[in-house]
Amino acid sequence: MNVSKKRMMTKASVFAFAALAMAEANVADTWGMGGNLSTKGEALLNESCAKCHAIGAEGSSKISTVKPFRDVIALLPADDLGNAFIAAMSKKHTQFAFEPMDGKAIGDYLEKLKLHIDSSKQ
Numbered sequence: 001m002n003v004s005k006k007r008m009m010t011k012a013s014v015f016a017f018a019a020l021a022m023a024e025a026n027v028a029d030t031w032g033m034g035g036n037l038s039t040k041g042e043a044l045l046n047e048s049c050a051k052c053h054a055i056g057a058e059g060s061s062k063i064s065t066v067k068p069f070r071d072v073i074a075l076l077p078a079d080d081l082g083n084a085f086i087a088a089m090s091k092k093h094t095q096f097a098f099e100p101m102d103g104k105a106i107g108d109y110l111e112k113l114k115l116h117i118d119s120s121k122q
């Protein structure tokens with residue numbers, strides 16, 4: 001039960017990335033959409049972090065001295081974004097902790113955010 005659920009999640013995110021790569025020209029329209037892991041990650045950040053940090057591609061943080069997440073991820077290693085982000089969070093905030101699957105969902109969202117930002121810079 002547990003194992004097959006995990007497999008489905010993995011398949012879903014692999015599919016999401018494949019779809020994203022194929023639709024590269026449409027990344028701007030699609031990166032934040034779809035009922036997948038990254039949508040869950042975005043919802044988690046929205047719920048717990050957005051009252052202070054900007055979590056998307058644009059806009060400033062609600063508290064102006066707090067870094068938007070797009071600036072945080074720009075300084076983190078792209079190949080391990082989710083884990084690096086959670087580690088950076090844990091250094092600043094002891095009040096937040098995420099289950100592994102929630103951490104993965106947040107990582108998926110941030111990877112898509114990074115792809116989106118990188119593709120709109122070209």
Ligand code: HEC
Binds near residue numbers: 050052053066093
């Ligand atoms: C009550 C306001 C508040 C909330 C809510 C909040 N943060 Fe922060 N966060 C801060 C402040 C203040 C700092 C220190 C200033 C900075 O680095 O932006 C910070 C710093 C960080 C940093 C380090 C940034 C860096 O590179 O120096 C990370 C990562 C981070 N927060 C992640 C999160 C995550 C993830 C959540 C939600 C689970 C969250 N924060 C919720 C206020 C908040």
